[in-house]
Amino acid sequence: MNKNQLPTWEVFIQPKSGASFQHAGNLHAIDEEMALQNARDLYTRRQEGSCIWVVKSDNIVSSNPDDEESFFDPSDDKIYRYPTFFKVSKKAKGL
Amino acid sequence: MSNNNENNFLEKINNGNKVEPRDWMPEKYRKHLIRQIAQHAHSEVIGMQPEGNWITRAPSLRAKMVLIAKVQDEGGHGLYLYSACETLGITRDELISQLHEGKAKYSNIFNYPTLSWADIGAIGWLVDGAAIVNQQSLRRTSYGPYSRAMVRICREESFHQRQGYEIMSKMSNGIKEQQKMAQDALDRWWWPSLMMFGPHDVDSAHSSDAMKWKIKRETNDALRQLFIDRTVKQADLIGLEIPDPDLKWNKKKKHYDFGKIDWDEFWKVVNGNGFCNKERIANHVKAHEEGEWVKEAALAYAEKQKRRKK
Secondary structure (H helix, E strand, O other), X not given: OOOOOOOEEEXXXXXXXXXXXXXXXXXXXXXXXXXXXXXXXXXXXXXXXXXXXXXXXHHOOOOOHHHHHHHHHHHOOXXXXXXXXXXXXXXXXXX | OHHHHHHHHHHHHHOOOOEOOOOOOOHHHHHHHHHXXXXXXXXXXXXXXXXXXXXHHOOOHHHHHHHHHHHHHHHHHHHHHHHHXXXXXXXXXXXXXXXXXXXXXXXXXXXXXXXXXXHHHHHHHHXXXXXXXXXXXXXXXXXXXXXXXXXXXXXXXXXXXHHHHHHHHHHHXXXXXXXXXXXXXXXXXXXXXXXXXXXXXXXXXXXXXXXXXXXXXXXXXXXXXXXXXXXXXXXXXXXXXXXXXXXXXXXXXXXXXXXXXXXXXXXXXXXXXXXXXXXXXXXXXHHHHHOHHHHHHHHHHHHHHHHHHO
16 A cells, blocks of 8 residues: 655635635645645635635644643733723713 | 643643644643644545546646646645644654654545546545635634644635545536436545544544644534535435435524444545555555655765865
8 A cells, every 4th residue: 555645734714815825624735736726626626716825734832721721821811901901981982 | 830831831722722743732732732633634645646546638738737736735745744743743754764664644535446537526526615614713812833834724725625525516517427426426436525524523532632732623514514514415416326215404403414434444445455455555655665765866966066065
């Protein structure tokens, strides 16, 4: 059985110009060019995008889901980051 | 520790949250998913064969373009699913070996031959129709990557069913010979399509864990019933007759009652004695081996490019 499995790439698609890129899935390819072409054939058969990014999966750095609580803790108690924290007169318009 | 993990895991699932690749999960959950997603992926890819069989003989250029697009989609769906499966810690190579060695299964329906053009209609209408019922339910599966693949696949697959129904509809409104072909295709594909949902709930080996873990969201029998209720009316509309003398509307249940499924045939085909089992795998092995040079060439080219850059 063949053992030369090609490396995995993550695919990000920008649905239209100006929009954020979104993760679509992954694929196997030997180099950047093949990864881009495969991504086009696999993830944009119905005009799903205007631009594609491919990144080798090994190069993605992820936070650890097990540490979710402690990792995101710093933002938990800062409700003053939301506009609703501040009480202003109803008469003040355009705020 | 492990007990605690298991409780957290169940709580997450019961709250309707998705499990992601790096989350802790019971080994049995992982194994169940690998088996199910692999079987699903293999089905998409093996399913390209019965339809591919008619690409060169499609009756019009339009029909040929549509069929090529559909078969290409099936290949894409296989790849989405292999990707989802690989997130569980198994390699593509291992998955393909399991298929070639007969350790992994694919949907039994693809072991039946496509004898006439009407079969392409019947596959799109019934086989994709049954798959859609199943896959719509699986969009809510508890494993994130599997669920996301299902969302994508469902979005793409509704055209598959409509193109099949269009073929059936055209043929059943055509000349006598065409009507006969359409009815014959329905006669041959109806029962195997019902078998696609798997054994009855009381006989289903994997169902209970899968329901507890929300891998499956509805039972085999519930999904089968939904498919039958939908399809009977579609058949009526184009003047085709479902080959089941026991089929009738049950006012009380508000569902169709239907006849007995021949599970002996099902198991005969699952265990390798269908019309096309050997051919399907032999073709896959052949394509894999004969395409090996493409990977070798790509690897060699990439090496060369790397050296040049240095």
